[in-house]
Amino acid sequence: MKQYVPIIGMEVHVELKTDSKMFCSCPNNPNIDTPNKNICEVCLAHPGTLPVPNKKAIAWTVMVGKALNCHILEFSKFDRKHYFYPDLPKGYQISQYEEPIAEHGFIELDFVGENPIRDTAKIGITRAHLEEDTARLNHGEDGSTLVDFNRSGVPLVEIVTDPDFKSALEAKTYCQELRNIVRYLGVSDADMEKGQMRCEANISVQEVGSFEIIDGVVKPLNGIKLNNKVELKNLNSFKAVERGIDFEIKRQTAMIEKGETWVQQTRGWDDNKQETVMQRTKENAADYRYFPDPDIPPFHPLKIAGIISLPELPSQKRLRFREEYYLSYSDAKILTDSKELSYFTEAVMSDLVEWLDSMPESENKAENLPQKISRLAGSWITSKLLGILKEKNMDITDVKFSPENFAELVALIYNNKVNGTNALKILLIMVGLDVDKDPTHILEEKGWGQVSDSGQIETLVDDVISNYPDQVAQVKAGKDTVIKFLIGMVMKASEGSADPKAVEEILRKKLV
Ligand SMILES: [Zn+2]
Incomplete structure (x- = not known):
């Protein structure tokens, strides 16, 4: 053929x-x-x-x-x-x-x-x-x-x-x-x-x-x-x-x-x-019968243009974002798609770098810390922020919050001060506001801080264990995937505030 x-x-x-x-x-x-x-x-x-x-x-x-x-x-x-x-x-x-x-x-x-x-x-x-x-x-x-x-x-x-x-x-x-x-x-x-x-x-x-x-x-x-x-x-x-x-x-x-x-x-x-x-x-x-326009003399384009300096072009910026911020190709592509979004991203990243620099030496030395934080910030912009903006038919130039406050939200997530669900709720509020509000204040006002206190979580875990005996029996019989359901129930009872890692740890301890 x-x-x-x-x-x-x-x-x-x-x-x-x-x-x-x-x-x-x-x-x-x-x-x-x-x-x-x-x-x-x-x-x-x-x-x-x-x-x-x-x-x-x-x-x-x-x-x-x-x-x-x-x-x-x-x-x-x-x-x-x-x-x-x-x-x-x-x-x-x-x-x-x-x-x-x-x-x-x-x-x-x-x-x-x-x-x-x-x-x-x-x-x-x-x-x-x-x-x-x-x-x-x-x-x-x-x-x-x-x-x-x-x-x-x-x-x-x-x-x-x-x-x-x-x-x-x-x-x-x-x-x-x-x-x-x-x-x-x-x-x-x-x-x-x-x-x-x-x-x-x-x-x-x-x-x-x-x-x-x-x-x-x-x-x-x-x-x-x-x-x-x-x-x-x-x-x-x-x-x-x-x-x-x-x-x-x-x-x-x-x-x-x-x-x-x-x-x-x-x-x-x-x-x-x-x-x-x-x-x-x-x-x-x-x-088309082309012929030279007799009304306009020929010209030397470079002499008319003078000295031309090109700004950083999208392909160069994409490469730099990948190298400097450790971003994936697709994240770098999305973040450099518009000049305004790339400026926002750069401002967020530079604030996070400052934040890292201000951390005590001991914490700052954690393995691959800059990579982890840049990637976290990159993915929160591409998947969460751009998702919300698209839904609301908005552009990055329409938001009233500053890159500094977005960077702070990323830092809160990184430090486990807030879980993903509540961080998303905070971001939704930030996008909807006409003013630039500090995410820490929103977190405190709403009481959405991550509950890592084991005493509080333990009470919730005990309730879930007594309410779902069938699922508990399945986990004990070796069907480990069912534990996800139980974690979900505890998270729900905490209205999303519990630290899922702490919940899983306590659940496993109690179900042995
Ligand atoms: Zn005219």
Whole structure:
């Protein structure tokens, strides 16, 4: 039986959050409610107007290029890309064709998911170029279309990859990493729902052994004619990226198996129907009649950008979190997913380190103490705190408590001053409060401190033993797992305050 593989490349557009638009001084705020507010003669393409490039947008594109390990060209220019559509007042878009600002880069990715084809990969970045966004078309129910030019001329970076992805999961992982990179760089909010980041995929399924990829270019082998590529649009979420590509791989494979072929085309992902639908057959690049924009002189991107220093990027932060805080790969990935969450985590960790340093020498020397505490803190953020926030539809930036007080809660748990159940209740209270309240105070107010006092626990254990004679008999007969039930009953009687370790110890002593 013949085997098939997909060839997948990605094209991602990212809106830059500069103060003004790309070629005029209109405010860059495409999502305001009032249509056609941020407009002028330039972004409406009135005759006789001249575009003036936004230096910050060029500098930020250089920054994106550097973060993606690209070569920054010494000679770059803007070109006119011609096509006629109502969202394009000039009849052409100012873009970059032959001399983009950045090219020949790469990004290293780790793939974590169900059965990834490979664990890591280096994906080639073909180019990153700068262009202007188009106006927005609002289609009315009555068949009319209204044009809103607030978005017309907003700076847009297009990042194109080599066809290096082997699966939908890999493409999705790339988009997530790219979003985090531009957010870390501070050049875009990259919110897909708001259209600040738009992903498109090029997919073609081929027979195994029918092609090779050299320097990002697909070459057919043995004179085989390769299947046409399909450009997939309307991928408005990471889930849509993954599902859309998966669907397209299955659809094309089924066609090949039936002996069918297809023409090069653009398809859209229909989120309701969960399928791709034909939009149009694709124009070739030549149809755009590119030529250099005579109104804008060529430029040297690095001279305009000046000195660029990159901040710590998500992949570097992930590595450092693993090394410094002894975190698992998945915890480090979650905690560095947003800049804000990573700052919170770092603040919690540094408070815990201070707390460790302030401990008496004798206690501080316990084996692997920093590892244990960092891991405990990491898992309380990823599993408990983020779980509560997700449930309440909140973000880490919405909480009013300080990293110091979260660190204190972790210290209370570590020192067995509170058990897991009550610590979670305290955390819930902290998340719900409008003020930054000390967890120790909440603990004392509620009386949720861990009861390790053996006298109190012993009374509870005695009650449970006399109330559950059957289970007691089973434990005595050697069915050791039943002891979990008895421990649970004691915990319940103590309203979660007893130290489970002490409970088990006392129970076992009494049941011998
Ligand atoms: Zn304008």
